[in-house]
Amino acid sequence: MSSAFDMLLYGFSLAFQPENLIFALIGSVLGTFVGVLPGLGPVATIAVLLPLTYQAGSPLGSIIMLSAIYYGAMYGGSTTSILMRLPGEAASVITCLDGYEMAKQGRAGPALAIAAIGSFVAGTVAIVGLTFVGPAFANAAVDFGPPEMFSLALLGVVLCASLSGGPPLRGIAMALAGILLGLVGVDLMTGVERLSMGSINLTGGIELVPMLMGLFGLGEVFHNLSKQDGATLLTTKIGKLMPTRRDWRESIPAIGRGSVVGFLIGLLPGGGAILGSLLSYTMEKRVSAHPERFGKGAIAGVAGPESANNAAATSSFVPLLTLGLPGNAVTAVLFAGLLIQNIQPGPMMLVQHADIFWGVIASMYVGNMMLLVLNLPLVGLWVQLLRVPFWLLAPAIVMVSVFGTYSLRNNWFDVGVLLVSGGVGYLFRAAAYEAAPMAMAFILADILDTSLRQALLMSDHSLGIFFTRPRSGVILAIAAVVVVSQLYSYHRRHRRTS
Amino acid sequence: MKSMLGFRLGVAALACAGFLAHGPAGAQDKFPERPITMIVPWGPGGSTDVSGRALAKAAEALLGQPIVVVNKPGASTMIGMGELANAKPDGYTIGTLSSTSYMLKAQGRQLPYDAVEAFSYISYYGDNLIGIAVLADAPWKSLAELIADGKAHPGKIKYGTAGVGSTQHLTTEALMLSSGAKFVHIPQKGSAGSMPALLGKHVDFITEVSVWAPFVAEGKVRLLAVSTPKRTQAYPDVPSLGELGYNSRRSLQAIIGPAGMPEPVRLKLEGAFRKALDNEGFRNAMKTLHMEVIDLAGPDVKKLVQSELQHATELVQRMKAAGN
Amino acid sequence: MRARTAYRSSKLSPWYALAPGRLVAGMFMTLALVFGAASWKLGYWVHGEPGPGLLPLGTSLLLAVCAAFLYGPPREPEEAVVLERLPLVAFALLCAYGLALPWGGMVLPSVIFGVLWMRLLHQRPFLVSLIVSALVTGAGTLMFKVLLKVPMSLWPGMS
Numbered sequence: 001m002s003s004a005f006d007m008l009l010y011g012f013s014l015a016f017q018p019e020n021l022i023f024a025l026i027g028s029v030l031g032t033f034v035g036v037l038p039g040l041g042p043v044a045t046i047a048v049l050l051p052l053t054y055q056a057g058s059p060l061g062s063i064i065m066l067s068a069i070y071y072g073a074m075y076g077g078s079t080t081s082i083l084m085r086l087p088g089e090a091a092s093v094i095t096c097l098d099g100y101e102m103a104k105q106g107r108a109g110p111a112l113a114i115a116a117i118g119s120f121v122a123g124t125v126a127i128v129g130l131t132f133v134g135p136a137f138a139n140a141a142v143d144f145g146p147p148e149m150f151s152l153a154l155l156g157v158v159l160c161a162s163l164s165g166g167p168p169l170r171g172i173a174m175a176l177a178g179i180l181l182g183l184v185g186v187d188l189m190t191g192v193e194r195l196s197m198g199s200i201n202l203t204g205g206i207e208l209v210p211m212l213m214g215l216f217g218l219g220e221v222f223h224n225l226s227k228q229d230g231a232t233l234l235t236t237k238i239g240k241l242m243p244t245r246r247d248w249r250e251s252i253p254a255i256g257r258g259s260v261v262g263f264l265i266g267l268l269p270g271g272g273a274i275l276g277s278l279l280s281y282t283m284e285k286r287v288s289a290h291p292e293r294f295g296k297g298a299i300a301g302v303a304g305p306e307s308a309n310n311a312a313a314t315s316s317f318v319p320l321l322t323l324g325l326p327g328n329a330v331t332a333v334l335f336a337g338l339l340i341q342n343i344q345p346g347p348m349m350l351v352q353h354a355d356i357f358w359g360v361i362a363s364m365y366v367g368n369m370m371l372l373v374l375n376l377p378l379v380g381l382w383v384q385l386l387r388v389p390f391w392l393l394a395p396a397i398v399m400v401s402v403f404g405t406y407s408l409r410n411n412w413f414d415v416g417v418l419l420v421s422g423g424v425g426y427l428f429r430a431a432a433y434e435a436a437p438m439a440m441a442f443i444l445a446d447i448l449d450t451s452l453r454q455a456l457l458m459s460d461h462s463l464g465i466f467f468t469r470p471r472s473g474v475i476l477a478i479a480a481v482v483v484v485s486q487l488y489s490y491h492r493r494h495r496r497t498s
Numbered sequence: 499m500k501s502m503l504g505f506r507l508g509v510a511a512l513a514c515a516g517f518l519a520h521g522p523a524g525a526q527d528k529f530p531e532r533p534i535t536m537i538v539p540w541g542p543g544g545s546t547d548v549s550g551r552a553l554a555k556a557a558e559a560l561l562g563q564p565i566v567v568v569n570k571p572g573a574s575t576m577i578g579m580g581e582l583a584n585a586k587p588d589g590y591t592i593g594t595l596s597s598t599s600y601m602l603k604a605q606g607r608q609l610p611y612d613a614v615e616a617f618s619y620i621s622y623y624g625d626n627l628i629g630i631a632v633l634a635d636a637p638w639k640s641l642a643e644l645i646a647d648g649k650a651h652p653g654k655i656k657y658g659t660a661g662v663g664s665t666q667h668l669t670t671e672a673l674m675l676s677s678g679a680k681f682v683h684i685p686q687k688g689s690a691g692s693m694p695a696l697l698g699k700h701v702d703f704i705t706e707v708s709v710w711a712p713f714v715a716e717g718k719v720r721l722l723a724v725s726t727p728k729r730t731q732a733y734p735d736v737p738s739l740g741e742l743g744y745n746s747r748r749s750l751q752a753i754i755g756p757a758g759m760p761e762p763v764r765l766k767l768e769g770a771f772r773k774a775l776d777n778e779g780f781r782n783a784m785k786t787l788h789m790e791v792i793d794l795a796g797p798d799v800k801k802l803v804q805s806e807l808q809h810a811t812e813l814v815q816r817m818k819a820a821g822n
Numbered sequence: 823m824r825a826r827t828a829y830r831s832s833k834l835s836p837w838y839a840l841a842p843g844r845l846v847a848g849m850f851m852t853l854a855l856v857f858g859a860a861s862w863k864l865g866y867w868v869h870g871e872p873g874p875g876l877l878p879l880g881t882s883l884l885l886a887v888c889a890a891f892l893y894g895p896p897r898e899p900e901e902a903v904v905l906e907r908l909p910l911v912a913f914a915l916l917c918a919y920g921l922a923l924p925w926g927g928m929v930l931p932s933v934i935f936g937v938l939w940m941r942l943l944h945q946r947p948f949l950v951s952l953i954v955s956a957l958v959t960g961a962g963t964l965m966f967k968v969l970l971k972v973p974m975s976l977w978p979g980m981s
Contacts, residue, residue: 346712391944
């Protein structure tokens, strides 16, 4: 322990060098910026900036900057989700549910503030975890094989279906449709084109971020058009900026739980921030004294998931740095960034490049502090966006979404995905279907399918493998409990009202 | 530091401005007069992207114009390759070629362009090193032991690769066909997915590009064979599949352009890109990626691609005949 | 839920005056049938191994059952709402914008789209629409093309 502490102090001495402080600052600001912008998320930004790291001076400086972009984007991503129901990147979908409702009630300030503070706390918790237990946990995480991943994804889908407050059948249908859409594209196992309807653009699957921006953001713009003209997208009411005492009481435990859940999920290969925020949201709904307020502006529904996605973003550095295993798209690009600097992430990293390892971790502490200082005053600025009249905001949202979508991978087809999703998103909104279960299931479909078939290959086609492996069995049991309790509570509620 | 970064962002912005102010397509002897676009048909961060960017960096100094690398990932390179095939063959749009692009053809996939003839071949730059790796505590000390076990217990040993139809997969299938061993393929999510599968003992061995390298250095993973025709300098003690008498497929990396590029332009590009192979930054990038730098002239690249495609096609047909 | 009843009644011709709830159920059914058929063709069990159609086929079947239940007469008042004109106009405008982009570059279609949106949907004066639209386009170009160096074509004929 003490050696980890000594090494951390050494890391701080590196992180506090003026040039590294500046790199952390540039990265944090840039990350917040691209997180707020729809479309262009951390992956694209880091990729665009990678060539610069060839000459950016020290390897440590460039890695500090690239990782700051990543966790900065996690901070910024929640902003447009709360203000405009426009998820700037995938991990903020859940934040739309209650964050946007809060904004509609004039509580955008507290929602943004809690998101920033929750992100800070979670980032810090995850960094502490990363420092002391990270490497040990990362080694255990590889035991999570296909059967466990399948069970976890199945639990995720079950939780998705219960996200919406409405009739369970709607949530289930949305989740099933999400799985189907998520399976479009070349099948990894056999290499055949699947459900792509002969379109070459669909062979790689439907691009996630344009779909999210369409379903949520554009759908909301269309929906608002059907109301009186001249109205703002939200309400003109802005209210208090800072959370009330009651908000704090509800948020603090949620932030704590979200941080732990996010940290653990981030360690898993292929886990990622999205699953973390989903699990955290449903957990908060379950432990809450007022589950009926979720989806209608419950602050715990913002605090928990926002903390979880930040914690997961941070802890996904553990498998990257200690095992050389990038668990998601962002860490894959960071992996390349390290390679460019002639640093091979992996088990030898702590021996060969201890300065990089501890320097980056220490810079994360510093960066998180910078982000909090940066983002809290910005809350006041962001809520002013709500004063922008709808006739101006609506075309601006659409145009920036189009620019942002194209910027993702320079493909016009993705813009088409954005537009179609926008139309469908409006339909869902008009028909009072919650789009979140579809979005979540869409993301999980790939894990579900791959791990199901990998597991069946491992077990010579026996389904028993999902039950006999202890971790997988436990997760499946939890999923079963969720289904039964969900049906029971809906049944009881329905009988009472009718 | 800050001013340096600001300066670089400024230079990049200027480069973009230059890209906007494109002049009329000039005479070929003046080529290149404006920035060159290089399409990488993979997402950022992969070995092709990293090595391609390093090479472009080295070549742009020799050409006197910036090379703008554009990632056009999707559909196992089909989207980026399709766009390159349809680009104007004036030398201002070039791209990278990886084996995956023509391997699709070998597996009978319909491509929206001719896998070989739609392109001009500028130069070659290297081979990906593919190795067969097991955990250090695994019972197999050599490839022969692994194969013997695979023959004695067909279907017991499971292996992972980046996916069906990848060079890694075809290499292993070729090994099974010529040795008579029977292993079960469990495709992973790209090369990055194979290492956790091996570490977590979800597969028994992997046939993969250099993802195993840091673990081999640590002693946690044992390398049984490499796929290059001869032993590689980085692992002089590890036998190559070639010397063991097995056939293996190469994982190519080349620079190409659309078909119909004027020969003077192609030669100018070939000259710059082949000279760039000596650049230190590029060499370092290749070393980190465990790729072998190989120099070939454009016409020879085309011959190599044709012969690899033919071998891969035959292999797939034999696999189908064998019931895989 | 009750708040969503704040829809005006329809003044639209019957063909698209279909309840969105039914439209969604119909979409689900179509998705289930089309994808179900495609998955069947892919094969759910191939060469004695789980095939690429396994999960999509199962999911399609379940979705078809759900869609059949959802496609009922509206049970609650908020399900009886109909689509309205403005969002449909907006959607058509957006589609035209999307189609124009690959040919016209980023700048011109964006400016025209912005002007049309503000004129048709919000009845803003032409000059105001033009200025705002040009400013937004300029800001978008500055952010993405110049600052973030995304390679995108700005004018017609530059690819």
